[in-house]
Amino acid sequence: MKAHKYLEAAGISQADFLQGPTFSIRKTYNKLRGDFPKVQSRKMLCNNQGCPRWIFIHYLAIYGRLATKDRLIKWSINCNPTCPLCENWPESNNHLFFQCPVTHEVWEKILTWQGIQRQIYTWDQEQRWANKHAHGNNARAEIYRMALSGCIYYTWKERNMRVFQQKKKTTAVLVKQIIQDIHTKGEKKPRNAKRLRELNFYP
Template identity: 35%
Template sequence: MNLWNKAALLKQLWALLFKQDKLWVRWVHAYYIKRGSIESVTVKSNTSWLLRKILDTRELLRDIGGWEVVSSLQKFSIKRTYKLMQDNFEKVSWRRLTCNNQATPKSKFILWLALLNRLATVDRVSKWNRECSTLCKMCGIQNESVQHLFFDCDYSKSVWSAALQVIGMSPESTAGGELRKAVQKARSKRSKNRLYVMLCTECLYAIWIQRNCKHFKGILLSPIAVVKEVLFKVACNCNENDRHRLLLT
């Protein structure tokens, strides 16, 4: 957001130079710049806060290479400017899984945290010098981690199996295999693949909710009840054709 704000301020600086038919630009030139130039005008103590911020971007403009790299055909591009100011980061393989996804925002957020291994599972909590049992909150047999909680736990396996059976698919044997399949299908526009991505996202969120309910309230719904809630959420967010497919099942 900080970089985007700077790119937007640069657009206002560009307007001061190239949009002098605008009333506010003419006012700035008349009262602040006068007969000087944008490049050399001094920021004074009586200059408004907003104009100071706009003029402060002159140094940023020089750093990224001048107007030629951020504008074309007399148009300024905030998007191009924003990308120029960004560092070069490697694109993650699962970016389409979080962006090209029609699931509910909360479920996509939990999916994102799970992909980054940032959920507060007990294997992570125990590293924060907290005394707690590391066993899974739902099965109580193995240590709880993202992989175990969502893919290896018997409860989770039952949820995955029942949910994916609705669209005629079966869960993968490993967490990596399930995620690779979801990433691959997130690139597709086919109806069945869209449903698969939504079901996976909502199932993962539902399992996390049940884990917290078991831990804090001692309540755990049956896998069938969880799947019914998942199917309801998917039906509410998918298009009419996909909803019809779910109703037929």
């Protein structure tokens, strides 16, 4: 066989292959690939029914790649370090999600809308909570993933509107927009639609 070198690389001899009752391409592939640690955020991003732009911004936030003011200053870009949302604290990824009083209020209302009663954690703690409690394929987990991505996206969008266009939206408007968009996207999947019908469309 011309492919015997690949079998040997996977730890399977040609004799074992010919004499064995079954052969699994999947197992051979996994042996050739080797062992890699699973990315904890994969469920948050890969199994997310939200808009692609939500997921993209969520991805950048997870890996700290958004151009927040603390990063701009590190790049020697002269700018006001104050958060444009609360106008009180230095802007950073950790501050925006969700220690800023404005985004804290938005995320708290989104959680309450889902029926989740808990305190708002730091960014790293929020990711760990999501990875632990919202990794399943049930409707509640899928809607949570959408809600988190939507909240991150609209937080970043509102931040940019205030920086570049000097326009502001209230927290009530932001919450309403996020929830209505989740309803619009979630209605496409029957089990999510059933769960969303149990929640308010207008918070």
